[in-house]
Amino acid sequence: MASDGFRALDEKSLVEYIKSTPSLVSILGKQFDKLEIKEVGDGNLNFVYIVVAPSGSIVIKQALPYIRCIGESWPMTKERAYFEATALKEHGRLSPEHVPEVYHFDRTMCLIGMRYLEPPHIILRKGLIAGVEYPLLAQHISDYMAKTLFFTSLLYLTTTDHKRAVAEFCGNVELCRLTEQVVFSDPYKVSEYNRCTSPYLDADAEAVRNDNGLKIEVAELKSKFCERAQALIHGDLHTGSLMVTHDSTQVIDPEFSFYGPMGFDIGAFIGNLILAYFSQDGHADQANDRKSYKVWILKTITETWNLFHQKFLVLWDEHKDGPGEAYLPEIYNNTELQQLVKQKYMKELFEDTLGFGAAKMIRRIVGVAHVEDFESIKDVAKRADCERQALSCAKKLLKERRNIKSIEEVVSTIEQVQLQ
Numbered sequence: 001m002a003s004d005g006f007r008a009l010d011e012k013s014l015v016e017y018i019k020s021t022p023s024l025v026s027i028l029g030k031q032f033d034k035l036e037i038k039e040v041g042d043g044n045l046n047f048v049y050i051v052v053a054p055s056g057s058i059v060i061k062q063a064l065p066y067i068r069c070i071g072e073s074w075p076m077t078k079e080r081a082y083f084e085a086t087a088l089k090e091h092g093r094l095s096p097e098h099v100p101e102v103y104h105f106d107r108t109m110c111l112i113g114m115r116y117l118e119p120p121h122i123i124l125r126k127g128l129i130a131g132v133e134y135p136l137l138a139q140h141i142s143d144y145m146a147k148t149l150f151f152t153s154l155l156y157l158t159t160t161d162h163k164r165a166v167a168e169f170c171g172n173v174e175l176c177r178l179t180e181q182v183v184f185s186d187p188y189k190v191s192e193y194n195r196c197t198s199p200y201l202d203a204d205a206e207a208v209r210n211d212n213g214l215k216i217e218v219a220e221l222k223s224k225f226c227e228r229a230q231a232l233i234h235g236d237l238h239t240g241s242l243m244v245t246h247d248s249t250q251v252i253d254p255e256f257s258f259y260g261p262m263g264f265d266i267g268a269f270i271g272n273l274i275l276a277y278f279s280q281d282g283h284a285d286q287a288n289d290r291k292s293y294k295v296w297i298l299k300t301i302t303e304t305w306n307l308f309h310q311k312f313l314v315l316w317d318e319h320k321d322g323p324g325e326a327y328l329p330e331i332y333n334n335t336e337l338q339q340l341v342k343q344k345y346m347k348e349l350f351e352d353t354l355g356f357g358a359a360k361m362i363r364r365i366v367g368v369a370h371v372e373d374f375e376s377i378k379d380v381a382k383r384a385d386c387e388r389q390a391l392s393c394a395k396k397l398l399k400e401r402r403n404i405k406s407i408e409e410v411v412s413t414i415e416q417v418q419l420q
Contacts, residue, residue: 267355
């Protein structure tokens, strides 16, 4: 046990821990000899256990003091569990249909006990690789993003409440620094952690490192990421952070959460859908050419932004006389001015979404952590072709984002890149 009381649990010591924790016993019951425990953490940072008892089930997630997939050579703060638990509770309050309930949090042990999302829930990324359509995905994720982002911004909060919340989450600096490194720095320089589908993409990775225009854009995005405390963002909202069924969408793993730019979350989700789109040719076979599935992905991208835009503005209208201090009603006191303010705000948010989304795509192709969408394509040359198209699309979106007026234009850009 560490001097601070932390100890990493294994399956045996987890049972003892559960026995001594009333909030977990109340869900699992007292038939401890009938507990079934399975370690399922496929992530890079934590141990994750599914615990099933005759009377209930939970997930236990424990943060380790290092990056699990690299080991103790890359230390990592355990405090991130506190920010994850806090964000789960706050986002869960704002969007309870799409965030699993937290039953228990132990700060000393860096341990969260939460709702087990039982089968058929699977990680969205795996569903996208398998070619499964989720008819409610855009509806659900746009709802989650509109509520979590609006209600934690100055459009709804007083500056006093907002500052207090920002200060609280400033403590998650180490995970923010990890993002700064892997998203905004490493892909643009030679780094021991970078990798790409070599030798096929060696020249493409070098082109990214030598692209002055790209670097200027990335500097601006990094500055926004570090300086713009716009809302409580999830911070890692890719398709591996959602669990889905045909009628359920649940957002998990907000350990990177902090007060940052809204577009980072929206962009992460849309950028990962674009990666999924470009990976489809690598998953096509005789039985399924994936053409109609690619149409569904593009439709989902379009609907995600358009529904988010619509819902966000509805919330803004509903709470225009609320506590928010961004646009005081006695100043923004006529309809024309209110419309101009909204247009400007949403235009900038759209540009941020495209910029951050593109940066997240680039880092998944030439940076440290790749995505299963591409990695699971066995034919390496084919994989590299898919990745090259995605990279080309990302660079285009990043550089031209200020001139792109609608999500439909984004979809046209994706389709044009695919045809080249």
